Amino acid sequence: MSASWRERYETDGVVFLPQALDDHAITRCQEAFEWSLANPGPAASRLFPGTEGEFYQDLDNPAAATSASYERVLGETPVGEVAAQLWGETDVWFMYEQVFLKEGGASRRTPWHQDSSYLSVEGDHLAVMWITFDPVARAESLELVRASHLATLYNTSRFDPDDETAPLWEGLPRLPDIEADRASWDILSWDFEPGDLLVFHPRMLHGGAPTRPGGRRRTLSLRFFGPDAVYVRRPGGGVAPRAAGLGQLGEGAPFRSPAFPKVTVRPTAVTA
16 A cells, blocks of 8 residues: 555545455455344444334444454454554554445435544544445445544534434534535545445544435445544543443543454555
8 A cells, every 4th residue: 555545544534445355355344244234233223213214224233343254354354454554553453343234215325424423532543444245336325525534523413314413412513514515515435346445534524325216235334443542531421332441541541442352464565
């Protein structure tokens, strides 16, 4: 991976790595996705339930990190190397997984939000890896606001179908209504094929475009952190129920817990 990709990640907050995952890596990631569908965790839910655009998601299953499926993803695919090279580091820890399943009828978009608003962690060494198992046209893909990881951290979204900017908690500025004024925002998106990898900082404003009737989008997101990640208090306590005791850390303490497995980073290059 060239230095330009690291620089782009630092300035734009996102890099698109076409065909960074070979067939073996995609197979391992899809096995993990299927494991999550078959083993729903306590946070599994249907978003916008009862509406025409509802879809399924699950995240941070306490059993995922020690499952054979996710262990193979961490040990047999280049995800750890990608994070290490983007940060210029060798230490990488796996935080948690998230899966989305949009299929059947037209699914509504995932509201604009920032993952960091929900997370009790800050730092430059943070990454979300977005992996799709289906071809996705740009108009139906994940969208991000360029360089928004360097700007305001907004409040959470409660994913209210009547007001997508409505927060879960108080304590941060309310999300802007990006959909109402898209032309004012520098929105990035790409066409995706299986094997492509999108990596973005969790402070990035992002949201998933809607799917068309009869379409399907199966997505696996993997979240990682590195050496400079520190604990911060968030309204609502932050997401990471696997990490018992994180709340006992002092503000600015290194973000560490035995619940977050360290990824073995192989000395192999990822080309892009």
